[in-house]
Amino acid sequence: xxxxxxxxxxxxxxxxxxxxxxxxxxxxxxxxxxxxxxxxxxxxxxxxxxxxxxxxxxxxxxxxxxxxxxxxxxxxxxxxxxxxxx
Amino acid sequence: xxxxxxxxxxxxxxxxxxxxxxxxxxxxxxxxxxxxxxxxxxxxxxxxxxxxxxxxxxxxxxxxxxxxxxxxxxxxxxxxxxxxxxxxxxxxxxxxxxxxxxxxxxxxxxxxxxxxxxxxxxxxxxxxxxxxxxxxxxxxxxxxxxxxxxxxxxxxxxxxxxxxxxxxxxxxxxxxxxxxxxxxxxxxxxxxxxxxxxxx
Numbered sequence: 549x550x551x552x553x554x555x556x557x558x559x560x561x562x563x564x565x566x567x568x569x570x571x572x573x574x575x576x577x578x579x580x581x582x583x584x585x586x587x588x589x590x591x592x593x594x595x596x597x598x599x600x601x602x603x604x605x606x607x608x609x610x611x612x613x614x615x616x617x618x619x620x621x622x623x624x625x626x627x628x629x630x631x632x633x634x
Numbered sequence: 635x636x637x638x639x640x641x642x643x644x645x646x647x648x649x650x651x652x653x654x655x656x657x658x659x660x661x662x663x664x665x666x667x668x669x670x671x672x673x674x675x676x677x678x679x680x681x682x683x684x685x686x687x688x689x690x691x692x693x694x695x696x697x698x699x700x701x702x703x704x705x706x707x708x709x710x711x712x713x714x715x716x717x718x719x720x721x722x723x724x725x726x727x728x729x730x731x732x733x734x735x736x737x738x739x740x741x742x743x744x745x746x747x748x749x750x751x752x753x754x755x756x757x758x759x760x761x762x763x764x765x766x767x768x769x770x771x772x773x774x775x776x777x778x779x780x781x782x783x784x785x786x787x788x789x790x791x792x793x794x795x796x797x798x799x800x801x802x803x804x805x806x807x808x809x810x811x812x813x814x815x816x817x818x819x820x821x822x823x824x825x826x827x828x829x830x831x832x833x834x
Contacts, residue, residue: 581749592749
């Protein structure tokens, strides 16, 4: 199983647009405040389960959704760490 | 030398704080901690485990507990350790009377509320109590997108009280999925007596 991905966006509207689209696609995900460790431009991010970065990038480009970065979220003993993958 | 801490009749997190203070001060090789409830017992035991000095044995004497620690290792003092780190509930109560946060855009407000409940779980400090009234009760019912976050908080020990009159008004009493049905008296008591109340 893939580690969860945190996707960040340049602005709130892009994040909400992606949220609507991911809902349609029935992806397993949630809208979260962007983790402080990442501190991207926009306050909302999407935490997506069981997907890989390339699929997410493809989905976003299909709908003209601009994303900023994708991070792989790994948890070790309750401490989360975010590794940039895009 | 043996030291005894009598932490009976003390509320959390005092027994843990006394234990920590004694271990930092040192000067004894055995420690006995007396507590009179399970929550205090469990908090002290988990604190000792965290500090890699697990309890040697625990004696239950009719609801009073004695926690024994043989071969005490001195604990280095840490000025940054505070109550929040030791005890995850902050003592603060959050009063939520709407499905969304703030005015201006209901759509944004609902997303903010969801993100808020998510972040409460991410923070080390958890709210002591969440009070839900008016449309806020809709956050606690089946299929609410805040439900999973609130359930996690409840597991963590946050008390969740939901206004029964409000559930009834919206016709969703049978859909409550997290928290306890409560009434105006209980909620008003929390608002007036809790250590800190925040309305969002």
